[in-house]
Amino acid sequence: MSSRDATFDLRAVALSAFLPATLFAIGEGAIIPIIPIAAHSLGATLAFAGFVASLILVGELIGDVPSGWVVAAIGERTAMIGAALVSIVGLLVAVWSPNAVVLAVGVFLVGVSTAVFALARHAYMTTSVPIAIRARALSTLGGVFRFGYFVGPFLSAGLTHVTGSTQSAFWIHVVCCLGAAGVLLVVRDPVDGARGLRIRPRASRPSPARPAAASADPGGEAAREGAEGLFGTIRRHRAVLLRLGSGAGLIGAMRAGRQVILPLWAVSVGMDDSTAALVIGIAGAIDFALFYTSGQIMDRFGRLASALPCLGGLSLCYFLLAWSDHLDTRVVWFVGVAMLMSLANGVGSGILMTLGADLAPRTAPAPFLGAWRFTGDFGSAAAPLVISGVTAVASIAVASGVMGVLGIVGVGVLLRYVPRYLPRPLR
Numbered sequence: 097m098s099s100r101d102a103t104f105d106l107r108a109v110a111l112s113a114f115l116p117a118t119l120f121a122i123g124e125g126a127i128i129p130i131i132p133i134a135a136h137s138l139g140a141t142l143a144f145a146g147f148v149a150s151l152i153l154v155g156e157l158i159g160d161v162p163s164g165w166v167v168a169a170i171g172e173r174t175a176m177i178g179a180a181l182v183s184i185v186g187l188l189v190a191v192w193s194p195n196a197v198v199l200a201v202g203v204f205l206v207g208v209s210t211a212v213f214a215l216a217r218h219a220y221m222t223t224s225v226p227i228a229i230r231a232r233a234l235s236t237l238g239g240v241f242r243f244g245y246f247v248g249p250f251l252s253a254g255l256t257h258v259t260g261s262t263q264s265a266f267w268i269h270v271v272c273c274l275g276a277a278g279v280l281l282v283v284r285d286p287v288d289g290a291r292g293l294r295i296r297p298r299a300s301r302p303s304p305a306r307p308a309a310a311s312a313d314p315g316g317e318a319a320r321e322g323a324e325g326l327f328g329t330i331r332r333h334r335a336v337l338l339r340l341g342s343g344a345g346l347i348g349a350m351r352a353g354r355q356v357i358l359p360l361w362a363v364s365v366g367m368d369d370s371t372a373a374l375v376i377g378i379a380g381a382i383d384f385a386l387f388y389t390s391g392q393i394m395d396r397f398g399r400l401a402s403a404l405p406c407l408g409g410l411s412l413c414y415f416l417l418a419w420s421d422h423l424d425t426r427v428v429w430f431v432g433v434a435m436l437m438s439l440a441n442g443v444g445s446g447i448l449m450t451l452g453a454d455l456a457p458r459t460a461p462a463p464f465l466g467a468w469r470f471t472g473d474f475g476s477a478a479a480p481l482v483i484s485g486v487t488a489v490a491s492i493a494v495a496s497g498v499m500g501v502l503g504i505v506g507v508g509v510l511l512r513y514v515p516r517y518l519p520r521p522l523r
Contacts, residue, residue: 111283116276117217121244123272126252134262140196148200155207157473163215164466172220177280179213180273191266219462222453232391235446239387329463340513341471344448346506348475350410353499354437356480364492365427375431379438386442403510406444411503413437414496421493448472454518
């Protein structure tokens with residue numbers, strides 16, 4: 097495929113996929129930092145406020161697997177619109193919650209709806225984007241997440257300052273969800289030209305992401321997936337989900353651990369809050385700047401060319417943090433490692449979504465992608481618990497070393513199973 101064709105295809109899905117995703121990510125990025133603050137303002141203890149904040153991730157984790165069935169049943173576009181509306185319900189509950197328990201219910205609903213929206217968006221890109229530019233498209237989608245999480249907190253900080261109410265920041269996500277649903281209702285599907293709500297999924301229709309023979313579905317793959325149901329699909333793909341899915345979970349853990357250990361390490365070396373925020377902010381900018389480069393690497397050199405530097409680089413950084421703990425120059429080491437961590441993470445932007453798209457069944461990807469996303473999100477949810485637990489028992493340096501070891505294990509898993517489960521042209 098020529099670069100001109102690739103540009104045309106990416107532009108074709110920009111409005112129908114990237115714009116709604118950008119709006120949703122900005123809204124989610126706006127509420128994540130203020131959830132524990134809102135809970136505390138409603139009378140929650142610090143421990144319960146932290147629990148309420150974790151419910152958005154718990155909701156995503158619980159929602160990952162059933163979201164595959166939802167998307168397979170009603171289609172990607174309709175699922176995204178429905179998820180945006182359910183998220184609005186959860187946000188309104190959060191806005192008008194009289195206590196932290198009701199706020200927790202609203203946050204959990206937002207988390208579940210986020211899982212459905214993310215899965216539908218992933219499945220949509222899997223079936224709509226040509227394989228030749230799949231990694232670039234999905235890494236761009238990963239860049240959209242980073243952009244939203246970067247911009248959102250600034251919007252919530254501004255609105256909270258103006259209104260004087262922490263809970264007012266939830267309205268930002270309400271507006272963003274309405275905008276995303278509005279775009280999806282108005283913009284035509286670049287594959288079949290349809291617009292608005294559509295109850296039947298598009299999986300069985302011809303797609304530029306699949307060869308013509310596959311689109312015809314001569315073996316009835318879509319019918320088999322639908323007849324088997326969600327858990328039947330998981331059972332049929334249990335080998336790859338257990339083996340390569342373990343690698344996905346370790347990638348998710350290494351990435352999530354980075355977001356936890358860097359602020360903790362800044363505190364441990366005596367860095368003041370503003371300096372730590374500046375260092376982590378600059379590191380985040382480096383991470384965001386590399387999202388398209390990651391896609392180019394995967395499309396040109398294969399998936400392992402992105403996954404291995406990402407996971408290996410993160411593992412090296414965890415080891416460097418652990419080693420520098422006793423040094424007089426550990427502040428300098430912290431700054432350098434934070435930048436190197438962002439470089440490694442940025443090189444792997446979109447790798448989990450791309451691997452999932454490569455492995456998913458041709459005509460009915462949603463049930464598989466739901467289970468695949470669960471593996472990565474499970475690792476993301478487990479990593480903070482591992483770091484906090486090991487730090488409590490031993491030290492933060494030991495926790496960093498443990499994460500480094502997990503990264504090495506992940507490299508071995510990817511080296512063994514990516515060549516086994518992916519067709520040769522996609523390596």
